[in-house]
Amino acid sequence: GTWQFMSSHLLLGTHTIHTIQDDMESFVYVVLYHGLRYLEHNSTWNVPDILNYIFDYERPDKDGMPRGGHHKANLFTDPYITLGYAFKFYSGPLNHWWKQMRLAVHEWHHHVDVEQLAKVEMDDTEPDHEDEEFGSSELLQTSLS
Numbered sequence: 001g002t003w004q005f006m007s008s009h010l011l012l013g014t015h016t017i018h019t020i021q022d023d024m025e026s027f028v029y030v031v032l033y034h035g036l037r038y039l040e041h042n043s044t045w046n047v048p049d050i051l052n053y054i055f056d057y058e059r060p061d062k063d064g065m066p067r068g069g070h071h072k073a074n075l076f077t078d079p080y081i082t083l084g085y086a087f088k089f090y091s092g093p094l095n096h097w098w099k100q101m102r103l104a105v106h107e108w109h110h111h112v113d114v115e116q117l118a119k120v121e122m123d124d125t126e127p128d129h130e131d132e133e134f135g136s137s138e139l140l141q142t143s144l145s
Contacts, residue, residue, distance in 0.1 A: 004055035005029045009112060011069030013061065021108045028101045040090040043083055054082060076106040
């Protein structure tokens with residue numbers, strides 16, 4: 001994909017499977033990029049600086065691979081860091097859409113982060129041998145009683 005519009009998780013390397021959510025996040029970036037560039041908004045930052053900061057940021061990881069997405073991810077956790085306090089588009093419908101998409105992507109990021117944490121915790125634990133003593137069907141029957 002195009003670096004500027006790739007999802008933050010793909011750019012950060014936090015997951016390798018390309019999902020529909022990555023595509024939806026990319027669409028949000030396309031709209032945001034063009035909205036920032038061509039439409040009126042209340043940001044006091046210089047537009048080329050905003051675009052560079054959000055969409056072009058990269059740094060090498062420990063293996064020298066380019067990684068980015070940090071500033072994109074901030075759009076959904078704390079947008080005021082990235083776009084300035086009380087950012088809004090002067091187009092009411094676009095501003096409403098942006099607020100809704102910001103929440104939707106934030107929820108997706110939170111879901112992925114929790115899911116990855118759970119996987120790491122599961123990978124670090126010893127196998128559970130409780131099922132050997134108490135079969136899963138017996139456990140289900142007992143919990144239903």
